[in-house]
Amino acid sequence: MTTPTRTDVLIVGAGPAGSAAAARAAEAGHEVVLADAAVFPRDKACGDGLTPRAIAELQHLGLGDWVRGRGENRGLRAAGFGQLLELPWPGGSLPAHGGAVARTELDTRIRAAALERGATGVEGARAVDVERDGDRVAGVVFATDDGPATIACRRLVVADGARSTLGRVLGRVWHRDTAYGVAARGYVRSGRHDDEWISSHLELRGAEDEVLSGYGWVFPLHDGHVNIGVGTLATEARPANIRLRSLIAHYAAQRREDWQLEGEVRDIASALLPMGGAVSGVAGRNWALVGDAAGCVNPLNGEGIDYGLETGRTVVDLLGSDGADADLTLAWPATLRRHYGSAFSIARRLAGLLTTPRLLPLAGPVGMRSRALMTVALRVMGNLVTDEDADLVARAWRLAGRASMRADELPPFPAADLRTPAVAG
Ligand SMILES: Cc1cc2nc3c(=O)[nH]c(=O)nc-3n(C[C@H](O)[C@H](O)[C@H](O)COP(=O)(O)OP(=O)(O)OC[C@H]3O[C@@H](n4cnc5c(N)ncnc54)[C@H](O)[C@@H]3O)c2cc1C
Incomplete structure (x- = not known):
């Protein structure tokens, strides 16, 4: 037109x-x-x-x-530090x-x-x-x-x-002196059909096994794939010095068995978030x-x-x-x-x-x-x-x-x- x-x-x-x-x-x-x-x-x-x-x-x-x-999902399944909690959305x-x-x-x-x-x-x-x-x-x-x-x-x-x-x-x-986000996501097919909860892992670990100030997620979609991703917080004073691609690969490897992930994570894309x-x-x-x-x-x-x-x-x-x-x-x-x-x-x-x-x-x-x-x-x-x-x-x-x-x-x-x-x- x-x-x-x-x-x-x-x-x-x-x-x-x-x-x-x-x-x-x-x-x-x-x-x-x-x-x-x-x-x-x-x-x-x-x-x-x-x-x-x-x-x-x-x-x-x-x-x-x-x-x-x-x-539709009922809430968040939060995992980390040895715990697993299913937390329904509050409603109201x-x-x-x-x-x-x-x-x-x-x-x-x-x-x-x-x-x-x-x-x-x-x-x-x-x-x-x-x-x-x-x-x-x-x-x-x-x-x-x-x-x-x-x-x-x-x-x-x-x-x-x-x-x-x-x-x-x-x-x-x-203004980057207050917290901003650094995040990446990809898609992968999952054999586990479990879309009742979205899952977040609050104990996100980097290559040196250090705990990062962020979380990883697995959000099941209706077509048999999951959106898998990692996000961390940063500020001007404490920039996030992480390589998102290797972090997402590391995170997906940890989730692979649990989520019956099939094949490689594809369409990886990242962005900074004000x-x-x-x-x-x-x-x-x-x-x-x-x-x-x-x-x-x-x-x-x-x-x-x-x-x-x-x-x-x-x-x-x-x-x-x-x-x-x-x-x-x-x-x-x-x-x-x-x-x-x-x-x-x-x-x-x-x-x-x-x-x-x-x-x-x-x-x-x-x-x-x-x-x-x-x-x-x-x-x-x-x-x-x-x-x-x-x-x-x-x-x-x-x-x-x-x-x-x-x-x-x-x-x-x-x-x-x-x-x-x-x-x-
Ligand atoms: C890895 C990652 C994971 C995230 N996960 C979630 C999540 O699970 N849930 C959630 O709620 N939010 C999430 N967010 C945040 C969410 O993606 C954004 O907040 C949301 O997309 C904002 O919508 P928007 O319409 O403002 O901008 P956008 O969705 O970015 O849309 C902007 C549009 O503008 C167009 N555009 C850009 N520049 C120009 C230009 N110069 N001229 C014309 N058009 C232009 C683009 O093509 C685009 O279509 C995530 C962000 C990232 C990076």
Whole structure:
């Protein structure tokens, strides 16, 4: 199809965040273009795990039955330090089940949901620059196989993932002094048909048999394969000096017998993950960053599909109706802070602590001995606490989060780049 030359709402990136934004905006009656550098179906390095928060968002998109048809799990099977615990999802105001769907399939389906609602999809268009009109973005310049193309827009949503090249053009800065993720995944066929639980190994060991500040996972998919992966935490002060490919091979060898793994792990892919809103410059007059581009990843478990879906949906509610264009410069980071600030602040503080050498070997065995403690840990690590939850754990978690945010030198989603040095991008 020919690339449109103008639109009301332009969304760059058709992962979960961009497609959720496009679906919401089209549903609200906006004219929407959803552009992506890739041609769908496309792969994305991910564990493919869907927590109950993600399931809830997929239900909002009318995809509840679709995702259920691809299997559902009851919770997390956590192993490590000589223990094995099966920890059901807590339920409460969120669904009591999770899922796991390969991103090639999931992202294609969510994008289709946006197109079904009236968004115009553009593929093979890589955003490389913006055109400005004063403090507004007037259009985005794309590199395509047919040469450069510009799409003029009134509002721009940037959902181009963790590297966010367009975000960088707009002045996004990623602060790596708080915890970030380093993770890799691959696929392998498994003879063990056991998709009732997703499995995490909290005692992840490196080549020297040292305990790493991260975890390994085996997430069963509905087609007889498992997504197998490893992820560790790092900070600028304590970078993760690990070779992910050899780590994943090492981890798969340990799991091979138990999971009846057949053949080699294939399609290994890895990425760095900004986490916990450690990104400044997430919005301007008529544009906003969502999903990974805005650092919306849970620092304690590395999940970001749900935050992508949530922020994609939420940003549209701020865009304003046709007559009144809202200024997003302060409104969007304030909204992100309201929704995620305290949870991300405390989570990234704890994640930073976990990068301290020798902490995990000491704390891990203690934690894993207590089912009650791990049940609480699963809930808070997964941020499965919503504003509606009023129980003791929820109140304590929110209180700790607010205290943590007050103590933050740079809170999540700072409106402007207040500090140097930082890594652009
Ligand atoms: C190894 C690993 C395991 C993970 N496991 C999980 C997990 O189990 N569960 C979970 O919830 N999260 C997990 N995550 C995090 C999750 O993958 C991300 O948080 C999620 O994909 C964020 O969605 P997004 O829409 O913001 O970005 P993306 O999914 O990255 O989508 C961005 C889109 O933008 C497009 N794009 C990029 N640049 C441009 C450009 N210049 N122009 C046009 N288009 C562009 C890309 O092609 C892509 O389609 C994992 C991450 C990694 C690296």
